[in-house]
Amino acid sequence: MGQPRILGLAAVAVLALVVGLLVGQWDRKLPHPVPAGAAGEVRIASITPAGTDLVIGIGAADRLVGVSDFDEDRDGTTGKPRIGDYQSINWEKLAGLGANVLLLQYAQDRVPDYIQQKCADMGIKIVNLKLDTIDEIDQGMLTLGDAIGRPEQGRNAVAALRAKLDAVRARVAGRPRVRTLIVTDDLNFALAGPGEFLDEILQIAGGENAAKSLGKPYPQVDREMILSMAPDVVIRLVPDGDKKPQVVRQGDQIWNTLTDLPAVKNHRVYVLTEWYGELPSFRIGDLAGKFADILHPETVERPHQ
Amino acid sequence: MNRWSGERLVVTLLACAAAVAGAMLLCMAVGSKGAGWPRLEIREFRLESTLNAALIGAALAGAGVAYQAILRNPLADPYLLGVSSGASLLAYAWTLPLFATMVRGLGILAPLSQQSFSFLGALVAVGIVLGLAGRRGRLEPVTLLLVGVILNAINGSLYLLINALVEQMPGNGGPIGFLVGGIQMITRQQRWAAFSLIAVGWIVLLQISGQLNVASLDDGEAESLGVRIHRLRWIALIAASLMTAAAVAISGPIGFVGLVCPHVGRLLVGTDQRRLLPVSTAIGAILLMAADALSRYLSGENLLANLLPVGVLTGLLGGPFFLWLLFRARRSD
Numbered sequence: 001m002g003q004p005r006i007l008g009l010a011a012v013a014v015l016a017l018v019v020g021l022l023v024g025q026w027d028r029k030l031p032h033p034v035p036a037g038a039a040g041e042v043r044i045a046s047i048t049p050a051g052t053d054l055v056i057g058i059g060a061a062d063r064l065v066g067v068s069d070f071d072e073d074r075d076g077t078t079g080k081p082r083i084g085d086y087q088s089i090n091w092e093k094l095a096g097l098g099a100n101v102l103l104l105q106y107a108q109d110r111v112p113d114y115i116q117q118k119c120a121d122m123g124i125k126i127v128n129l130k131l132d133t134i135d136e137i138d139q140g141m142l143t144l145g146d147a148i149g150r151p152e153q154g155r156n157a158v159a160a161l162r163a164k165l166d167a168v169r170a171r172v173a174g175r176p177r178v179r180t181l182i183v184t185d186d187l188n189f190a191l192a193g194p195g196e197f198l199d200e201i202l203q204i205a206g207g208e209n210a211a212k213s214l215g216k217p218y219p220q221v222d223r224e225m226i227l228s229m230a231p232d233v234v235i236r237l238v239p240d241g242d243k244k245p246q247v248v249r250q251g252d253q254i255w256n257t258l259t260d261l262p263a264v265k266n267h268r269v270y271v272l273t274e275w276y277g278e279l280p281s282f283r284i285g286d287l288a289g290k291f292a293d294i295l296h297p298e299t300v301e302r303p304h305q
Numbered sequence: 306m307n308r309w310s311g312e313r314l315v316v317t318l319l320a321c322a323a324a325v326a327g328a329m330l331l332c333m334a335v336g337s338k339g340a341g342w343p344r345l346e347i348r349e350f351r352l353e354s355t356l357n358a359a360l361i362g363a364a365l366a367g368a369g370v371a372y373q374a375i376l377r378n379p380l381a382d383p384y385l386l387g388v389s390s391g392a393s394l395l396a397y398a399w400t401l402p403l404f405a406t407m408v409r410g411l412g413i414l415a416p417l418s419q420q421s422f423s424f425l426g427a428l429v430a431v432g433i434v435l436g437l438a439g440r441r442g443r444l445e446p447v448t449l450l451l452v453g454v455i456l457n458a459i460n461g462s463l464y465l466l467i468n469a470l471v472e473q474m475p476g477n478g479g480p481i482g483f484l485v486g487g488i489q490m491i492t493r494q495q496r497w498a499a500f501s502l503i504a505v506g507w508i509v510l511l512q513i514s515g516q517l518n519v520a521s522l523d524d525g526e527a528e529s530l531g532v533r534i535h536r537l538r539w540i541a542l543i544a545a546s547l548m549t550a551a552a553v554a555i556s557g558p559i560g561f562v563g564l565v566c567p568h569v570g571r572l573l574v575g576t577d578q579r580r581l582l583p584v585s586t587a588i589g590a591i592l593l594m595a596a597d598a599l600s601r602y603l604s605g606e607n608l609l610a611n612l613l614p615v616g617v618l619t620g621l622l623g624g625p626f627f628l629w630l631l632f633r634a635r636r637s638d
Contacts, residue, residue, distance in 0.1 A: 187487070187490055188487060188489075188612070189489070189612070193610075213606050214606050214610040215606070215610065216610050216611075219610045219611055220604070220611045220612045221337065221604055221610070221611075221612055222336075222337050222350070222354070222489055222601050222604055222612050223350045223489065224336050224337045224338055224343075224347050224350050224351070224601065225337040225338070225604060225605075225606070227346065227347065227350070228337075228338055240402065243402035243405065244400060244401065244402045244404070244405050245405055246399065246400075246404060246405055246408070246419070247400055250418070250419060253492060254490050257492070260346050
């Protein structure tokens with residue numbers, strides 16, 4: 001290949017690079033659709049079901065313009081457009097909805113670059129919620145209250161949630177703690193370990209986490225380890241299990257093989273099929289109540305005859 | 306081809322069985338609560354887990370020998386013809402609310418288990434591949450490979466399509482539940498059902514292992530040696546696919562074993578399929594038992610406190626070992 005030809009190719013490559021950069025800049029400055037709402041109005045889109053529920057929990061469902069693909073249809077989400085999930089976001093839809101706040105739930109400092117860049121281009125504020133513990137759930141509600149310009153709603157929601165949890169704590173006060181395993185996946189024996197919200201609400205509900213010694217939030221163990229933990233109660237979380245009884249039944253079969261486990265011997269393996277069972281959401285107060293019902297059935301108020 | 310007597314077959318089988326039994330005892334002495342011979346109730350768990358590992362490892366490695374011979378491709382593995390993607394697709398479909406509705410609609414009183422459903426998926430996938438690749442009773446290795454690769458891609462896309470449509474949260478029985486694979490949660494009935502199918506497939510392969518030696522020759526040469534090569538391909542592929550389908554249905558896809566164990570076997574005993582099949586089968590069983598034991602050991606509370614998928618460990622254990630054997634063999638050449 002002669003030198004002129006190489007120079008020609010290099011010139012074409014440089015030209016292509018320059019054109020590419022210019023097109024990239026032009027694309028960044030493309031005007032995006034003007035938000036459909038009133039000027040200054042906060043319009044929230046969420047790709048995290050827990051975040052969606054916190055927005056509803058603080059009484060700001062009217063500000064939700066788009067929800068996650070994983071969100072259940074319920075008060076506050078029914079009829080709302082689905083804008084994606086943690087794997088992919090429909091940016092065109094998001095722009096069309098005029099969202100100016102995007103709720104995420106990634107590990108801190110792990111928000112993907114493309115999301116940060118796209119949100120910066122579109123003028124969308126990112127609110128990345130950290131919701132591993134009850135304190136963080138409280139903080140999430142306060143942050144959301146500030147984000148919508150109604151901080152008192154955030155504070156009220158925190159107070160309401162704390163009151164609910166306190167009521168559960170008071171109901172089981174003075175009773176012996178029940179050694180319990182919370183299972184988030186039957187097939188792989190995935191457990192709720194110490195240091196996260198399920199562990200905290202278990203303690204509020206009068207339980208003691210049998211997986212405490214594992215020292216990590218979501219351990220996955222084998223049957224030998226389950227047997228050595230010797231839980232008196234097992235609570236299996238199967239969100240939407242009522243719609244897929246075959247999955248619940250498969251879990252039943254797995255647990256029934258552990259005949260030496262105190263919880264199995266005493267028929268104290270329970271399944272909770274609530275959709276919010278594994279979500280660090282506003283519903284953790286309800287979840288704590290359900291845990292307490294299971295662990296301390298004697299405290300459940302019966303309706304008067 | 307060397308002469309092969311019944312006596313040599315028995316000696317080979319006994320040696321392989323002894324190696325597997327020895328490895329089984331060692332693996333049973335390791336668990337999440339540490340090393341040492343376990344007490345009775347724990348022994349039962351370890352025995353089940355070890356037996357499951359041996360069965361699945363043996364099936365995948367045995368099937369791998371047949372696939373590599375028939376497809377004349379050293380990179381062939383038991384999942385090449387769509388078995389695992391078909392099984393995974395239907396295993397995932399089984400977890401969806403739609404499945405419960407369908408079962409109710411059909412009025413089936415005893416619903417199929419996830420394993421039966423995934424077995425069905427594996428068989429359908431292989432049926433499609435063999436149906437499309439077969440032409441006038443003939444099976445061409447290149448066509449088989451292409452159809453298998455395309456079907457795997459289609460199954461993968463269907464998997465993602467269903468996932469996108471049903472919008473299911475990852476987690477309990479969710480989209481990745483089956484893909485992770487595992488051997489801890491297999492019932493006795495499932496193990497026996499899988500064992501029966503795998504045993505039938507393996508005996509068929511052993512029966513035709515002498516003829517598999519000529520599968521690497523071109524079709525004309527094979528026919529001139531008196532081997533009906535197309536018939537042989539059908540029989541070997543159906544037997545190997547049955548074994549793979551039975552294994553995948555109960556464990557999910559566990560990679561690496563079916564690909565590498567035949568190569569390790571070849572390095573140890575040469576290319577004679579009559580010896581290679583039992584030896585590779587034993588290596589597959591031992592490799593997966595070792596991976597399972599290590600996975601259980603590492604899940605102890607002072608270590609990872611997490612039960613790693615055995616497929617991860619088969620790669621980490623078998624890969625370096627295979628490379629070591631490979632380089633040793635090259636040095637001695």
